[in-house]
Amino acid sequence: MPKIRILDENIANKIAAGEVVERPLSVVKELVENALDAGATRISVDIKDGGTSSITVSDNGCGIEPEDAALAFSRHATSKISRVEDLLGLSSLGFRGEALPSIASIAKVTLISRVQQRDEGIKLVIEGGSFLEESPTGCPTGTKITVEKLFYNTPARKKHLKSPSAEAGLISDLLTRLALSRSDVSFKLTSQKRVLMETPGTDKLIDTIASVHGLNVAKGMIPITGETAGLHISGYVSKPELNRATRSQQTIYINGRYVKSRLISDALQEGYHTLLSSKRYPAAVIAVETAPGMVDVNVHPAKMEVRISRERELYKLLVSAVQKAVRTPKIVPLIEPTLNHQENKSSEIKEHVYQSKDMHQDYGNQTKFNFTKQKFAGNKTHNYSTDKPKNGEKIAGVEVSNTNALNNDEMQITKQMFREKHKCYNTVECIDFPELLPLGQLMPTYILAQGAEGLYIIDQHAAHERVLYEWYLKDHDCEHSSQMLLVPVVLELGFHEYQVLTENIIKFRRLGFILEHFGDTTYMLRGVPVDFPQGEETKFFYDVLDTTSTNFYDLLAAKLACRSAIKSGQKMSIDEMNTLLQQMSDAETPYSCPHGRPTIINLSFDDLAKRFKR
Template identity: 40%
Template sequence: MSTIKLLDQHTINKIAAGEVVERPASVVKELVENSIDAKSSAITVEIKEGGIQFIRITDNGLGINKGDITTAFLRHSTSKIKSIEDLFTVSSLGFRGEALASIASVSQVEVISKTREEITGVRYVIQGGNEISKDEIGCPEGTTIIVRNLFFNTPARRKFLKSPGTEAGHISDLLNRLSLSHPHISFKYIYNNQVKLHTSGNNQIKDVIFNIYGKDIAKNIIPINYKTEEVEITGFIGKPQISRSNRNYESTYINGRYIKSTLIQKALEEGYKTYLPMHKYPFCVLHYKIESSRIDVNVHPTKMEIRFNNSEELFQLTKKVIIDGLRQIELIPEITLDKEKENKTIYQKGIPEPFEKEKIKALNTTSEKVNNEKDYILKDSKDQELDRKKETTLSKIKVEKNNKDNNQPSKGQTTQNTFVKENINNYSEVKESESKNPVEQLIINEPLLSKSAVSFYQIIGQLFNTYWIVEFKEKFYLIDQHAAHERILYEKILSNIKKANTSSQPLLQPLIIDVDLKEQEVIKKYKRVFEELGFVIEDFGGDSYAIRAVPYILGENLKPEVFLEILDLLSDENYINKFDILLERVALMACKAAVKANNNMSFMETKKLIDDLLNLENPYTCPHGRPTIISMTKYELERKFKRIQ
């Protein structure tokens, strides 16, 4: 008797659904991506009970033709590709034709859709993969898909779902990513009848960042804009002070698709290497535009993994873009003593039908109003910048006058509150422009850490034998002598090694290390690179190697575990330039010679230290990512002493 049987199509669909539909967020992802592919300009997502009981996706896209509605729910039916060759140039988010069939096989689905060409639309109901009804219906252009009772016919799958709150969190994270990848689309997310996210669709990524992450993130990001014939990289990266303890705030997009790439993650973190301490990760929203023929997204059913045919170039390019972006602005963290309450804009309206023209118009009007309210953070227009500075200067004059006279405290307080609200992002610039010192007026646009500023700062004194106080214009700075000296030594060592100013120091007793076959191959492969830096390494027999000499600048500081760590880095294929890896590691080890906290330094030594720091390309952090310098404005200090209310 035959024991091998062919599965029926219904069972096949249920099994296939396991690859595509893992949880409610998977359903939302597939359906919203279909809406995006349908050229929608407004998409509303509503869920209840974490999306387990109810999901509704409404868009104003092209709609589904009546004759295609049934075919759309068959496996491998798609309008995106026609042959295997199309896979290598596909630009749409979906293309396999598996999503609708998989979703319909494990839930109760209702679709209402209409194209522009048709007079009436269609309502199609399918439950557990079985067609229930198909009717003509009057409806606006676009598509609404309702998914009820997910996994109602596969209880074994349903019991592995998390709580409704957890599932809703996954959907929220997904919609945040989609909003950032498509800023030209207005997204609205409603959970249990409450609006959680509403973007304007004005094609400004910074607006979306503000909407999702808030003011503190939006005002501490750096624009990125890089373009070559083959690759275009745009978006924003965060200043070191808004780093996080995990990678959840790293968002990378290739041709509009959110992806997770180990290659790009490592390149990004290499760019931030000496700006962040260990176990801290940067904020970023980076959009890559790469020819479809140069990448392969057909790697995994979720399409979140990707292959590149020029991975080495992309790694180096990403690292360079990050480093260049961080070097273009001053990165000194500023202390603020009182954190103002942040009011995020939430639209308290009923559930919109985004495909209705009247409501689209209303949405645009609302968006314009909101954008005007957020101009102090989100606009870069020079005219608006000048207007704000004028208004702020007038406000500040009123504040100081009121505080000086001390006759009208209530009015002074009102004026000050207005000032803080209107100019929270540019306060220090306005304060600087009012300096009465003509020398300071000459360098009014120069930050402290610039060569032209070296002659104008003033050393006030030292705290706890570790932190030097420096005054410059309307701010004071605290400089950590140990972190600053580490950075200076690190840059000096790198420069000397690159100029071939290196020599070896023989060890009195060779350092014997035991290595496995893989590590032995790394030593053999990069022996010349080791020798260029000053290492002398010999085979000691068996699985052992003897390190007989090290770079002179290391002295006796090399430990076996550090050398093994270097071998691990060299064996990592994502690190392209092996010489740079060795060079940076050696420089880090040599930094142990830096002056320590509580070490006494003379005034002249301190002056030399600060002058050297100011002339570095990256004076903001030590090589391990800790800050070398922080600042505080005169304004914040006066607020603390109640001189300004």
């Protein structure tokens, strides 16, 4: 058996770095938290190539004494605690003394720092854990740390990093949450000399929310507060109509530390019980204050997971505080005139509105799905009627129109003509979709059709969604038709949303969205794809941009198809039903929508006979 020995300090630091430093985000987190612990009121972060080339964190905190500078890079050297009992009363964000030595072991680190009482500061340069330089230098009060060549001696870890833009997005999201925890501190993030994020440091949380999430989100927030023995809750939650498809705009703090807590997330959702649709989540900034001894932060190296005492009391307190805030008549949504929905920029918008009538379509007067304009499955347009079925009648909720129905021979001819006119756009042979004869609608949400195997029930929205989705994907390189808006919509975005939109602007334009940068993190939406539903522009963009999906175009196509597809409850004529079924027959995977729900089910003749005991 090999002998047991104590590891070399440099090797131990590299092992520790595996836990503490996973990516550039980890470096920024540790350095910014150190700056906050040093009492900084201004913190600036500059990154290059998503932090993989360099990260610079500057602050105006108390600085480091020259004799302590080198010691700060020793493992488990810290000014935060000195005895084990201090762990029970932690008020600082850092305390282990692992961050700086871990970072210095896998990068080149330059530290420049000065305390206010001294005329000169100290400069240290460390690479791979080895000191290269230690000298006095002139500098302002505070600390500046530059990290270069991250993971240069651990190529396996560097290989698994995301793209520079994705890494920058993670850093932006982290600084957003740290800024929300300290509204009294001014944060600034720059990348490639471009400002990605900046907060005012006014000590007003709502100002910080407006800076990082946008003015529209800030306007939709409600203050909450709650208190019981040893527990205090404060912050903001969104009005029910301001909701998102994910929890990405929920930020939780316990004693000033950003954490992830399933308990608090569940309590927040319970507070909105019956007020939100399924799989919709509110925006929130929740701060929990309790005695330090009631929280154990020494659970995970990243200090993002904590254990909380009195969990049941905290849950009840938060649910009660949220319910009190959101279940009040004061939050009833206001219907504002369309022309005034962007009050703060109305004069600017008017200057940008196109005046030519030829460039506008009557977008505001559209009240139902327009089949004559919508594109399907590779063909340019479909000229089928939007009138109600003539001579139709309802029997037990089913609308039937025998006058427009096609017999089997007619349907075979119609399908053949359709396929000749609109060749199958798939690169593989079309799936053998059953030949169906539409009979009518149920509710009206489902198409009832007869086929060789019995009765078929088709979800009209899911089926149309699948057709549109595949068409968007197949025409990825083509630009789709647009419809100009009478009044452009101003999209005031948070930094993450702005970054996602900017990186994917070409994909939006290909699908028919006409967007124009309108300063800072704002875009102006001038046009939308034909038949995009009126009034859903802002919600659509917030939902799509609230994502970390690696296949953004696929996600965008799926959400656009969902928005543009015929809705449940919308009446269709027999001709329209038949055309939609023909479109399904040419789809690659017609049996499910992009979200995985079935588009069609079958009740066989045998099953019918058994149920009628024939």
